[in-house]
Amino acid sequence: xxxxxxxxxxxxxxxxxxxxxxxxxxxxxxxxxxxxxxxxxxxxxxxxxxxxxxxxxxxxxxxxxxxxxxxxxxxxxxxxxxxxxxxxxxxxxxxxxxxxxxxxxxxxxxxxxxxxxxxxxxxxxxxxxxxxxxxxxxxxxxxxxxxxxxxxxxxxxxxxxxxxxxxxxxxxxxxxxxxxxxxxxxxxxxxxxxxxxxxxxxxxxxxxxxxxxxxxxxxxxxxxxxxxxxxxxxxxxxxxxxxxxxxxxxxxxxxxxxxxxxxxxxxxxxxxxxxxxxxxxxxxxxxxxxxxxxxxxxxxxxxxxxxxxxxxxxxxxxxxxxxxxxxxxxxxxxxxxxxxxxxxxxxxxxxxxxxxxxxxx
Numbered sequence: 001x002x003x004x005x006x007x008x009x010x011x012x013x014x015x016x017x018x019x020x021x022x023x024x025x026x027x028x029x030x031x032x033x034x035x036x037x038x039x040x041x042x043x044x045x046x047x048x049x050x051x052x053x054x055x056x057x058x059x060x061x062x063x064x065x066x067x068x069x070x071x072x073x074x075x076x077x078x079x080x081x082x083x084x085x086x087x088x089x090x091x092x093x094x095x096x097x098x099x100x101x102x103x104x105x106x107x108x109x110x111x112x113x114x115x116x117x118x119x120x121x122x123x124x125x126x127x128x129x130x131x132x133x134x135x136x137x138x139x140x141x142x143x144x145x146x147x148x149x150x151x152x153x154x155x156x157x158x159x160x161x162x163x164x165x166x167x168x169x170x171x172x173x174x175x176x177x178x179x180x181x182x183x184x185x186x187x188x189x190x191x192x193x194x195x196x197x198x199x200x201x202x203x204x205x206x207x208x209x210x211x212x213x214x215x216x217x218x219x220x221x222x223x224x225x226x227x228x229x230x231x232x233x234x235x236x237x238x239x240x241x242x243x244x245x246x247x248x249x250x251x252x253x254x255x256x257x258x259x260x261x262x263x264x265x266x267x268x269x270x271x272x273x274x275x276x277x278x279x280x281x282x283x284x285x286x287x288x289x290x291x292x293x294x295x296x297x298x299x300x301x302x303x304x305x306x307x308x309x310x311x312x313x314x315x316x317x318x319x320x321x322x323x324x325x326x327x328x329x330x331x332x333x334x335x336x337x338x339x340x341x342x343x344x345x346x347x348x349x350x351x352x353x354x355x356x357x358x359x360x361x
Contacts, residue, residue, distance in 0.1 A: 023073020164192025186216025220346020272296030
């Protein structure tokens with residue numbers, strides 16, 4: 001029998017359990033989102049990295065597979081250019097020249113990509129597509145502009161804001177967000193430098209909207225700890241990355257399962273913004289060359305062709321592998337629904353069982 005695990009955010013978002021699958025780029029597509037939503041959580045499509053046409057196709061796939069609520073995760077960084085043509089691209093820095101040489105040795109060609117994550121116009125189009133398709137929830141990464149909130153509310157969609165600092169949470173709340181997702185530095189992908197427990201406690205002191213915890217959460221006991229602090233749910237990424245329905249390459253999933261407790265690092269090398277990822281050759285070539293990093297969005301334009309070239313070749317050593325610090329606790333690749341049920345049961349059990357090493361009156 002499945003345990004019942006509900007918080008007020010379940011009613012707000014129309015879900016059964018307060019566990020949400022993060023909208024990870026190149027991972028979270030319609031199939032995994034449908035599996036999670038059908039199991040009672042909130043499934044998400046990662047719209048940051050893919051084209052508007054691909055966003056629409058994944059939403060349509062989700063609707064074929066599920067009639068449950070859907071979240072689309074989009075990025076709205078304040079310093080994003082209006083279009084890709086606005087970015088002046090310099091010559092390749094030394095680390096990328098080294099990567100290119102190594103990829104050449106493996107017979108892997110580095111070519112331009114369709115990655116559109118940095119364009120304001122592009123993300124506006126993706127938002128319009130999502131809202132026209134009746135998407136119930138929009139997750140805003142890297143900023144929550146008031147115009148995005150207004151557009152969502154006009155269409156009846158809820159807005160969740162992913163933040164890595166308390167001041168960003170305050171800004172999102174002022175701009176009208178419905179939910180704040182506080183992501184600690186343990187999280188994979190774009191992440192701040194404040195630990196989850198500290199950030200969660202800080203934001204809970206002033207938040208007037210529901211708060212969801214994120215960052216390195218791969219076990220129900222972790223989720224239970226956040227709920228006891230006052231969070232109303234959990235935003236889970238890397239645990240769902242390592243699932244059967246995940247859109248990531250099999251070698252990426254293998255890398256997560258193989259990861260140790262200290263296998264991740266957080267740096268600017270991915271796109272000029274801080275990203276947590278698994279250590280491999282892609283990260284190694286940048287060691288000692290921080291002076292050659294370029295600001296966002298130039299760094300992204302430079303590195304994305306290498307990322308996708310290695311992905312096409314399934315070259316795990318040279319792929320960029322965003323991952324949370326909890327990867328070291330993941331050791332299998334179950335289905336997404338099983339992961340959701342497992343997290344639910346583990347959370348409920350942790351909440352039912354009082355710690356045996358604590359006494360209080």
